[in-house]
Amino acid sequence: MSQTGPAAPSVAQLEQVKDAVRTLLHQPEYDDGSAGPVLVRLAWHSAGTYCAETKTGGSNGAGMRYEKEGGDPANAGLAHARAFLEPIKEKFSWITYADLWCLAAVVAIKEMGGPEIAWQGGRTDFTDDTKIPPRGRLPDAAQGSDHLRHIFYRMGFNDQEIVALSGAHNLGRCHSDRSGFEGKWVNNPTRFSNQYFKLLLAHDWKKKKLDNGLEQFVYVDEEIELEEGEKPEELMMLPTDMSLLSDPAFRTWVKRYAEDKDLFFDHFSKVFAKLLELGICRDASGNVTNAENVEDGYKS
Template sequence: MTEDYQPVRDAIKKILPLDSYDDGSIGPVLVRLAWHASGTYDKETGTGGSNGATMRYKLEGSDGANNGLEYARLFLEPIKKQFPWISYSDLWTLAGVVAIEAMGGPKIPWKAGRVDDIDDRYVPPNGRLPDASQGAAHIRSIFYRMGFNDQEIVALSGAHNLGRCHADRSGFEGPWVPNPIRFTNTYFKLLLHREWHKRKNSAGVEQFNDEDNDLMMLPTDMALVSDPKFRIWVEKYAADKDLFFRDFSAVFAKLIELGVSRGPEGKATREYSRARL
């Protein structure tokens, strides 16, 4: 039997507006959940990635890089109860795709078939997600490990068109763009054309703010304009929203497939990694 995922998509879209959360939408935190659930992948060992939904287990769920994602997981629990046949790993990635599309972003290819782990044996080690206080060398080490190139790194960074940072979660605070629940290429335009000043926020953490302290950028964001190879793509995406949307769709689809090894019917398996952990 082939399950119908359109009702799941519709249910996710219905819960996105929430006046009491951040800027009136849970969309950005659902995108972050999909990204962090996938971004633990290591191409050399085949470990980590979106298959298994291992953030359900304490080791990964308590990683400091995942602070705040407990809200995203809780927001999706009613959807899981409504459609108990969908795996958490499919639900989390699909929620990210639906949220991006609902907030004006591109359509992103998504395939079902991920299988949830029944215990924590496949939980990847902490420390595989980016440290936003670092520079270009760190960015490359993290994303090259997953199998991304410089162009894909910059395109994926365009997810910072959405959402905001919270001092009690990451240490950083504030939104990147004026409308953080609308997906566009504003992030790249602001990186290039607004003046950014290094300042300490209310938590005492160094970040970059615009003149009015309304918007912020992370050290890893600023690395995209200071590094010449990254900057080429920042300039391209700032000038051409359609190009950015095409490239973002492709790289986000690649991201949420990390760690997913599919059999002939498309169902994911853990057999590929058992000997490597």
């Protein structure tokens, strides 16, 4: 018999959770004043473990609650995002962690000025760590375009989708105590826009070696007039971000998204919705049927 997940919540119930996420985004003491960017990264890392060939990984399960996935150095810092959401989970215990992590990102993107993103619930939470895929499935920022293709083709994305997804680097920043990289991509990291693509193309990015040995790319606006004591702001790009410029197929999309914000928003909305559905099996009426797989292990 085919099992389905818990009964779908009402529109009003979902609205209550979304409101709670909206309220929580405002975090004056944290980073650039918003929990939004790190919530987006949480959803991305929860889904980005997917492998289309073996049908393992993906946004079902909320595996990051377990050390096996949560303790992965690739997920460093995402405990902050999970902690932000904990009071919401406590208050609305009917929603699963796996659904809440994805929904929070959708709400955050919209609140930060981004597009509406289609979202469907029904994910279940693992009750142990046996279905968690091995580490090493998330991208390594120190690498180039071959690596990006290897990682994202495994999830079932194409070149255009890789570039559109990378536009999420309009948001947030790198932290020296998380990934080891440092700084933000754009001047306003809590506003969703196509600025990341514009900056990639506009500047002459210079390689900079950090004290920890990692290399990133930086640009300092020397034209800008500074008040006394003000330091010029340095923006950054990861080596993987730079590979979107040097690879001709990727570069075509960087240019199109830099020129056309509406096109970027439209493509980002579609590809982020696709990302959040990775690893989710639904029947014809949209009910998640992963519960069956959770019992038997994933069918591969």
